[in-house]
Amino acid sequence: GQKLPIVPLSDGAGEVVAVGAGVTRIKVGDRVAGIFFQAWQSGSLTREKTKSALGGAIDGMLAELVLLHEDGVVKLPEYLSYEAGATLPCAAVTAWHALVPRGHLIPGETVLLLGTGGVSIFALQFAKINGARVIITSSSDEKLARAKAMGADETINYKTYPAWEEQVYRLSDREGVDQVIEVGGAGTLDKSLRSVRIGGRVSLIGVVAGAGDVNYAQIFMKSIDVQGIYVGNREMFEAMNRVMTLHQIEPVIDRIFEWKEAKAAYQHLQSGTHFGKIVIRV
Template structure:
C-alpha cells in the first residue's frame, strides 16, 4: 500500500514542497515498539517556514515537513501494550524527550527537522513518541498542540511558574502567542498582547486579553506596557520576537520578572543592545525549546479540564499544502494554520 507525503525538495537556495508516494509499512514491518498512525490533520509553525525558506541553513532535502499532527492508530508493533488500534494521538515534537532534563541528543529526534514529520498520510512513531489527544478536540484542533501549545505551556507554567493575577506579555498573535494568551487567561493571569493589526487586537480582546498594544503605532511599545502596568512592567514575557524585540521586552519586564526566550521572528542575529537590564532588574531568563512529553500529558489534562478551544485561522486541504506554507509566511493568520489530510 502507498501513501501520500509532502517532501522538501531543494530549489536553488530554498526548498519547494512536493507531493510524493511512499510505501506504508505492512503490519509485520512495523518496528516492535512502534505504532502506525493515519495522520488526519497537521498544523504548521514558523519553524516550517524557516526550513522551507532555508532561513537557518538547515539541510532538509527529502525530509517530510511538520512537527505537529494528529490522527488515529491503525496498527501496533508486537511489543506495544499501552496503545490500541483506534486510539487518537498526536506526535511529540522531540521524539526522545520524555521528561527533564534536556539532552542535546534529542535535537536529532525533532519531527519535520532531523526525522520525517507529520505531513504524510501515514507515519510510524515509537510508542513513547505520542500522546493521547484531549477527548473534546477534533483532529484539526489537536494538531495544533505538539509545538505551539506545548511551548506556551512549558514557558509559562512548567518553567515560568505562572501565578494567578500575574501579568503576561505576548508578542504578536501567531500560534505560540495565542496559546499563551489562552492558557494564561484560563489560569487567571492578565495578558497584554502586542500586534501590528488592529483587527487582530480586537480578536485578542475577545479571547480574554486584558489590553493590547499596536507595535507599529508604538515602536517603543515597552512604554505602553509600563504605563498599563502602573510603572511596574509585566511578570512574564513570552519572547517570540528575538533580537529585534528583546530590547523592548527587557524594558517591559518587571523587577524579578521572567522572560521566556522562545522565538526568532526578527532573525537569528545577536541582540544589538546591552543585556545589563536583565541583571539590574534581577530578571529570570529561561531558554525554551518546546517541552518534554510528560509536560505535554500535563498540558492535555489541563486542556481537558478547561476545554480550551485552539484558535484555527484557516484549514487547507492536503493538495493545497504549499498554499498553507505561503499563508503562514504572509503573517496574515491569527493563531494556527492547519492542513487536513
C-alpha cells in the same frame, strides 16, 4: 544546514491504524498526536534528545501514514478534532512549558505576549485560565480586537506605538510585567527586557523579528530570569491536555488547507496575516 530531502512539519494528529509487537501504550483506533521530540518523554532536554525532532532532525508529519515509537505519542482529549489536535505538539506545549512548569505563573501576575501567532494565542488561553492579566501586541487592530474578545486585558498596536515597551510600562503601573513570552528574538528582546519588572522572567522562544541591538546589562541590573524554551516533553504535553480538557479549551485555527494545498498553507504562514494556527487536512 537542513538535510534534504525530508518530510516536513513537526505537528500532526491522527488515528492509530496498526501497532507493532509488544506495543502496550496505545492500540489500534486510538486518537493520538506525535510529540515534537520523539525521545523526550520526561526530565531535561539533552543533546541526544534534540536529534529526535520531527520535521527537522527526522522525518515529520506531512504524510498520510507516519511511523512513530509508542513513547512518541500522546492520546488526544476526546473533545478535540484531529484538526485541533494537530495544533498542539509545538505551539501549545511551548506556551504551557514557558508559563507553568518553568514560569510558575501565579494568579494576578501580568504577562506580556508578542503577536498573535500560535504560541502567543495559546499563551493567552493558558494565562487567563491561570488567573493572569494579559497585555498583547500586534500590528493589526482587527487581531487585537479578536485577542480582546478572548480575554486579553490590554492591547498595543506596535505600528501605532513603535516604542511599545513604554506603553507596557505605563499599563503595568510603571513597574513592568511579571513575564514576557518572547517570540521575536533579537529584534524585540531589548524591548522585552525593558518591559519586564525587576526580578521578572523572559521566556525566549522564537526569532521571528530578525536582528536588533540588545542591552544585556538590563538582565543583571534588573535581576531578570531569561529562560530558553524549546517546546517541551511528553509529561508536559499530557499535563497540558488534562488542563485543556478541564477547561474545554479550543485551539484557535486561522485556516484549514486541504492536502493538495500544502504549498499555499506555507505561503499563508509566510504572509503573517494568520491569527492562531494553520492546519493541513489529510
